[in-house]
Amino acid sequence: MFDKGEYFKIIEHSKCRDGNIEKSDLKAFEIDNIDGIAEKLGFKGNVVSKVDYFLEENLDIQLIEMSDLRENIKDCHSKIREDFANIEQENIKEKYKREKRNKVKKEVWKSLKDEFCKKWNGSIAVIERLYRKTNKLDENPNYRLLIVCKDGTDIRMLDSLTNQLNGMMGEEKDVQICTTKILSQFIIVNGS
Numbered sequence: 456m457f458d459k460g461e462y463f464k465i466i467e468h469s470k471c472r473d474g475n476i477e478k479s480d481l482k483a484f485e486i487d488n489i490d491g492i493a494e495k496l497g498f499k500g501n502v503v504s505k506v507d508y509f510l511e512e513n514l515d516i517q518l519i520e521m522s523d524l525r526e527n528i529k530d531c532h533s534k535i536r537e538d539f540a541n542i543e544q545e546n547i548k549e550k551y552k553r554e555k556r557n558k559v560k561k562e563v564w565k566s567l568k569d570e571f572c573k574k575w576n577g578s579i580a581v582i583e584r585l586y587r588k589t590n591k592l593d594e595n596p597n598y599r600l601l602i603v604c605k606d607g608t609d610i611r612m613l614d615s616l617t618n619q620l621n622g623m624m625g626e627e628k629d630v631q632i633c634t635t636k637i638l639s640q641f642i643i644v645n646g647s
Contacts, residue, residue: 457495457496457585457588457589459484459492459585459589462484462485462486462490462491462492462495463482463483463484463485464482464483464484464485464508465478465479465480465481465482466478466479466481466482466483466507466508466519466521466603466638467479467521468521468523468603468605468635469521477605477606477635478635479635479638479639481638481639481642483508483509483510483519483642484508484509484510484511485507485508486505486506486507486508486509486578486581486582487505487506487507488507492581492585493505493581496581496584496585496588497584498577498580498581498584503577503580503581504570504573504574504576504577505574505577505578505581506518506519506520506574506575506578506600507519507520507521508521509578509582510642510643510644511596511643511644512643512644514595514596514597515596515597515599515643516582516596516597516598516599517598517599517600517601517642517643518574518575518578518579518598518599518600518601519601519603519642520571520574520600520601520602520603521603522602522603522604523604523605523608524567524602524604524608524613525604525605525607525608527567528608528609528612528613531563531564531567531616532612534559534563535559535560535563538556538559538563539556539559542555542556542559560615560619561619564615564616564619567616568616568619568620568623571600571602571620571630572620572623572624575598575600575624579598582596598624598629599629599630599631599643600620600624600629600630600631601630601631601632601633601641601642602630602631602632602633603632603633603634603635603638603641604632604633604634604635605634605635606634606635606636607634608634610632610633610634613632616632617630617631617632
């Protein structure tokens with residue numbers, strides 16, 4: 456029998472360049488690591504993209520991805536400002552400007568959105584295999600994604616990305632973004 460309890464670990468970001476690790480005091484099941492559940496189940500190396508952790512409560516599965524998106528936010532918003540300024544210079548109706556602005560937002564966030572979608576799909580594959588091995592998958596679980604940014608990240612700057620991910624992955628609020636400091640307000644169960 457597969458015992459996932461040995462993978463119940465402190466939720467933390469990967470090590471920073473300065474050697475520090477930003478972590479919470481909460482725990483979840485570790486998926487993506489050399490010592491994680493995915494590796495144990497046969498998902499070797501980086502064959503499948505996956506999130507870092509997950510929690511479960513009844514049929515609710517919360518996928519937890521630890522990400523430092525500060526540079527991505529700066530780059531994406533800089534590109535959006537530049538493209539919006541160019542659109543404003545165009546001599547076209549406001550309706551077409553609005554359509555162009557929406558297209559710019561989608562394009563700017565596309566690579567990040569694609570990355571999270573791959574992690575979403577890969578993580579579901581890992582969990583479904585886990586549940587087949589533990590004979591736990593009798594019904595279809597409900598999946599949701601929590602992206603945990605490093606403290607100091609202005610998560611409001613990710614609203615456009617969140618909306619796009621919610622549109623692809625499910626209902627409103629199936630994808631949420633928080634920081635490490637306020638993680639306890641977002642997890643589905645108390646993982647401590």
